Amino acid sequence: MLTVDKLTKVYKTGDKALTDVSFTVPEGQVVGLIGPSGAGKSTLIRCVNRLVEPTDGTVRLNDLDITRLRAGELRRARRRIGMIFQEYALVERLTVMENVLSGRLGYVPFWRSFTRRFPPADIAKAFRLLDRVGLTQHADKRADALSGGQRQRVGIARALEQDPELLLVDEPTASLDPKTSRQIMRLIIEICRENGLPAIINIHDVVLAQQFVDRIIGLRAGVVVFDGPPAQLTESVLTQIYGEEDWTAMRQSAAEDAAAEAEDHEQAKKMMRAL
Amino acid sequence: MTDAAIPTYPTRWKRPPQMIKSRFWRWTLAIGAVVYLVLALGTVEVNWQRVVLGIERGQRFIAGFLEPDFTTRWRDISRGLVESLTMTLTSTVVGVLISIPIGIGAARNIAPAWIYMVCRGIIAVSRALQEIIVAIFFVALFGFGAFAGFLTLSFATIGFIGKLLAEDIEDIDEAQAEAIRATGASWFQVINYGIQPQVMPRLIGLSLYRLDINFRESAVIGIVGAGGIGATLNTALNRYEYDSAGAILLIIIGIVMVAEYSSSHLRRWVQ
Numbered sequence: 001m002l003t004v005d006k007l008t009k010v011y012k013t014g015d016k017a018l019t020d021v022s023f024t025v026p027e028g029q030v031v032g033l034i035g036p037s038g039a040g041k042s043t044l045i046r047c048v049n050r051l052v053e054p055t056d057g058t059v060r061l062n063d064l065d066i067t068r069l070r071a072g073e074l075r076r077a078r079r080r081i082g083m084i085f086q087e088y089a090l091v092e093r094l095t096v097m098e099n100v101l102s103g104r105l106g107y108v109p110f111w112r113s114f115t116r117r118f119p120p121a122d123i124a125k126a127f128r129l130l131d132r133v134g135l136t137q138h139a140d141k142r143a144d145a146l147s148g149g150q151r152q153r154v155g156i157a158r159a160l161e162q163d164p165e166l167l168l169v170d171e172p173t174a175s176l177d178p179k180t181s182r183q184i185m186r187l188i189i190e191i192c193r194e195n196g197l198p199a200i201i202n203i204h205d206v207v208l209a210q211q212f213v214d215r216i217i218g219l220r221a222g223v224v225v226f227d228g229p230p231a232q233l234t235e236s237v238l239t240q241i242y243g244e245e246d247w248t249a250m251r252q253s254a255a256e257d258a259a260a261e262a263e264d265h266e267q268a269k270k271m272m273r274a275l
Numbered sequence: 276m277t278d279a280a281i282p283t284y285p286t287r288w289k290r291p292p293q294m295i296k297s298r299f300w301r302w303t304l305a306i307g308a309v310v311y312l313v314l315a316l317g318t319v320e321v322n323w324q325r326v327v328l329g330i331e332r333g334q335r336f337i338a339g340f341l342e343p344d345f346t347t348r349w350r351d352i353s354r355g356l357v358e359s360l361t362m363t364l365t366s367t368v369v370g371v372l373i374s375i376p377i378g379i380g381a382a383r384n385i386a387p388a389w390i391y392m393v394c395r396g397i398i399a400v401s402r403a404l405q406e407i408i409v410a411i412f413f414v415a416l417f418g419f420g421a422f423a424g425f426l427t428l429s430f431a432t433i434g435f436i437g438k439l440l441a442e443d444i445e446d447i448d449e450a451q452a453e454a455i456r457a458t459g460a461s462w463f464q465v466i467n468y469g470i471q472p473q474v475m476p477r478l479i480g481l482s483l484y485r486l487d488i489n490f491r492e493s494a495v496i497g498i499v500g501a502g503g504i505g506a507t508l509n510t511a512l513n514r515y516e517y518d519s520a521g522a523i524l525l526i527i528i529g530i531v532m533v534a535e536y537s538s539s540h541l542r543r544w545v546q
Binding site: 049051075076077078079080083085087089090091092094098102103104106107110113114135155156158162242 | 448450452453454455456457458459460461463464467468469472473475476
């Protein structure tokens with residue numbers, strides 16, 4: 001369980017990125033964090049594993065107060081928090097396998113990671129995860145040889161290799177096409193369900209968020225302005241978060257996307273049957 | 276239709292002055308610069324008699340080039356060459372090994388402030404002192420010979436590789452390093468996984484480039500007594516043996532060209 005209490009972040013420049021943000025994520029819940037660019041979504045999830053130092057407030061993972069940890073303890077806490085990034089953030093020149101295994105860095109001593117001699121259990125786990133995301137045959141390729149969707153799958157495998165108790169997901173679909181976006185979102189949700197993993201997903205695509213997550217938190221200018229189930233996300237709430245916009249038209253085009261995808265699916269099934 | 280309906284646009288346009296807006300200062304500065312140049316050229320004293328004398332020497336020098344003598348002094352030349360090549364390779368390896376920790380320390384994005392200052396200081400000192408000055412110092416300290424040359428080139432390599440490596444580390448894609456940090460990796464693991472893969476090709480390229488710079492420099496610092504082919508060249512010139520000197524220069528040019536070509540080839544390959 002993750003508890004964020006009165007979290008505030010003021011950057012050195014004086015910009016107030018977050019103001020008194022509080023919420024609790026219970027076991028197994030997937031939370032979608034929505035809001036316009038610059039609302040503080042990225043800052044918020046980076047405060048959870050302290051890639052960004054919060055100015056005030058506390059973050060508790062189960063009973064551990066992450067905001068008060070010292071360097072060594074923080075590293076131990078970070079290894080239980082998996083993170084999936086916008087633009088994948090894979091180490092481009094390392095192989096897919098090295099990228100997945102880098103999820104174990106917090107658990108192994110330096111010489112093991114330096115010589116790439118990870119414990120057998122870690123290697124088996126990495127292969128299992130690559131199989132889960134459908135990339136087994138790409139294990140020895142360099143990460144920069146993969147397509148966008150494949151790279152994000154490697155990113156997912158790396159996060160899961162950590163044995164996380166919590167997933168932080170930062171704009172997982174930002175640079176993917178609509179269809180791949182859906183597939184990636186579905187994969188992340190499935191994996192969370194399989195393992196009862198709680199997750200916070202930053203996402204700017206409202207429709208995608210509504211379709212997949214259990215709960216939505218809306219952020220505007222660093223303040224929580226909405227917290228509830230996706231069904232309660234009405235037009236007036238969206239206007240409150242994002243400002244005036246034609247939401248109905250947006251929903252329609254998204255519905256068309258989904259319909260097109262369903263059609264693709266049908267066609268693929270037909271092809272399979274024909275074969 | 277009246278003329279008023281069609282607005283007339285200017286047909287002439289001149290680029291407005293960019294740097295100095297005032298016409299007076301533009302002219303004053305231009306004339307001032309020309310006057311100074313003329314006066315300065317006037318102070319250069321040319322001893323025409325000496326030039327005439329020198330033309331003859333220059334001709335012998337060029338003649339030596341055209342008829343290089345590799346054989347008479349071959350033993351000296353080959354000894355100098357081997358010394359230079361040894362000096363080049365050892366100083367590059369040692370210099371690169373020392374400059375890696377210094378380069379890492381001099382990268383603002385991964386080093387604490389005080390380490391950053393120290394490492395930048397070392398790099399600044401190494402870069403401020405020209406090889407010849409350092410060579411003169413080491414020759415005074417350790418006497419004539421290749422050891423002084425080896426130290427000089429190692430020292431110069433630290434400034435070169437250290438600075439460029441630090442700048443390359445500062446230019447990395449932070450997201451990749453951040454992702455590694457987020458897994459709970461230690462500082463050394465972040466360097467090894469998040470940074471090293473990003474800078475390695477360039478580090479190898481720079482080291483190869485430094486290798487051929489060091490060879491060229493070994494010829495120059497030999498002249499002030501730091502051993503190698505430069506010392507042989509200096510001896511040949513002092514003895515007015517321009518044919519041997521020509522041979523040495525041709526060998527240096529040949530080796531530099533080979534090193535240049537093969538290092539650029541290797542650099543493309545490590546990408």
